[in-house]
Amino acid sequence: MVKSVVGEETQLKSAEDRLFQSSVPAEVGLVVGKLNPDSNRGFVYDLIPTPPTDGGGPAGSLGSEVGGRDDKKKRSKGGKPSAEPSLLIDGDWVAEHARQVSRMLLGGMNVVGIYIWASEASFKATMPSILAQALRLVAQAAPWYDSEFDERLLIHISYSPRRWACRNCSLASGSLQPCDFRMGKLLASLQAFRCMYNFEIRLPIVHVGPVDSNTFRNVLFKGITYHAKDLQSAKVLIDGNLVTEDLHSISEGFHKVEFLLPFKKDMSAEGKACSSEEVSGLVVFSGSVCASAYLGPREPISQAIADLKGDIITSLRSRLDVISDEAEGEAALAANSNIEASEDASSGKPIHQLIIHELRKPCCLSFPRRVLVPWFAGIFICDYMQPSETFEDVKDRCKEMMSMEAPIEASAIVEPETAAATVTEKSFWDVTHGDIASLIDDSKNRRHLTEKAGSGKSKGSSLYFPIAIFILLVAILVGWAITFSGRKKVAP
Structure with missing residues (x-):
């Protein structure tokens, strides 16, 4: 208590x-x-x-x-x-x-x-x-x-x-x-920890089970939850030094953190699903998260690490919530104004409610980018910018939600994530109907293009070999002829 x-x-x-x-x-x-x-x-x-x-x-x-x-x-x-x-x-x-x-x-x-x-x-x-x-x-x-x-x-x-x-x-x-x-006085004693965390989450899509479990939102939420478990076992570097269990204190100021995920020895739940006949496709969720955490006075370093890991997962979930909220808002607006909302034509549902394995065309979705906004005393808060938004939208939300009356300069807003996290899925329609080979078409095409691109060099280099053999044979014949003619001249 x-x-x-x-x-x-x-x-x-x-x-x-x-x-x-x-x-x-x-x-x-x-x-x-x-x-x-x-x-x-x-x-x-x-x-x-x-x-x-x-x-x-x-x-x-x-x-x-x-x-x-x-x-x-x-x-x-x-x-x-x-x-x-x-x-x-x-x-x-x-x-x-x-x-x-x-x-x-x-x-x-x-x-x-x-x-x-x-x-x-x-x-x-x-x-x-x-x-x-x-x-x-x-x-x-x-x-x-x-x-x-x-x-x-x-x-x-x-x-x-x-x-x-x-x-x-x-x-x-x-x-x-x-x-x-x-x-x-608390804020002056807070220590800041920050890391740029790169991730790639590969999510198999199954065509069995409850329909709700295969919606866009639920599939991604489940994948983020799986990744949170993997993140717990990551090794940690603070300012380039490996964190050990006996580390209880650290110098004041700003600290750069890196997470090193171990190689997986056991197949995860999604990995086991990939080997079953129930899999109908794959979703790749990748990107970078700029995570931050603040450590209070007399708190252990392990607390900062736990807060930083929590910030990564919370940030991914928050972006998913932002997309879902926006889709629900568009659907409600469309229902009230009889205007067609942004949705998949084959399903008639907002994007977060789409059944992924029923999609008939490829899909690539950009997640909102995290930006950092100065709050007070060197402390930052964050917001999430959609591709269509500007810093003015960020300022308005900070003023409304955080009651920030002081003007926010656009130059003070930090954009640490250069590219937004993306979700990409292949067309599952052909796969659902048995054409499993379509999943690897892209990889074959890439290999073919690579080979074709390198064929010019290989053909060019292959011409040198017969030319060299021809020159060598000519040189041998000429040398033999000279030697034979010389012998005839010195004969008595």
Whole structure:
């Protein structure tokens, strides 16, 4: 259980000043930080207000109904109810905000809870079950990679009286326990780790089993999950040095990391499927991921490595989610406006719902590219750019989702990934009908073209050999003739 929480003083004081100047009676937002279950400590880096709903209303407000659980007890005893209204929280909207923000955070940072700006009386008038439910929705929308930690933070900023309070919420029971909370300097002590990770995931496509398992999205998601298991066994180089188990500290500053995947001795689940008669094709998912992670004070190096691996897999999943969200948005727009959406003509479905082995034509899809956006104190967040988007789209999302009011210079946005990750699949139609040889046509054609390209050189070089033999024979005949004529002259 997390018992001690430290907040970044600069960011939290800035958030407090903004709230007091706004004069709003209530506000709900997200807490970005990191919780360490091994040390029972938590870090809070920033508070991000949830933007207004689609209807323009706030995500958190004060209800018109007065009283809470304590007031009901008072009324049952003949007492007067409290005049303070309780909090109303749009949990679904806050959860959607958490889902979007979690995509923009790099390794070592997560959405760790919510904060509430309200008077002490209004906070006490709100039933704890309402607060716990909001935290559950946020945890479900923004889960942590490879972690089932069952706790989130609830920070209450009271303006009457003016003070901070932090509580630890158990998602299972919904109980709220107080935490020791203080402020300090955190961001200046974070260490940055970054790597450029190249990958190639080969996914066999089977034509049996549940239809949903062979959709575009599910096939790629399964492949990314398989690759995550392989990544766990990778050897790690930090600044060119092999990481060993006894390495507990490292110099401050920026660190370059490389992952070395071992050769596979055993066939993976997808490899075994390739040898079966159920395989109808192959999808190749390849590209490069620029991954980053931030290590907090007194955390071991192994935590930075785990966060970096998690950032790679989370980034791939986030890009898949971006494509799926865009396809669903286009489908909804087409349904509302009776306009044909971008979809495969043979199936009539958005791309993430396509059954891959039913495709009748080759397909090549580019994934969004990750770009890094400066946040504060040398810390970056990220966003994903579609091929048709510009930096202006990135700026708008950062302003809306991360509440970044300061102008973002286009020159400050970093594009570490020169090429987007791509998904390529062969035409499975012929293969599904038994023409398995079509899978290797391209490789044969490439070999034929290579041989043809080199044939000019081989033909040219082969002409020299008979010419050399001819010259040699002529030289021998001439030499023999000279020798024979010379003998005749010296004969008596």
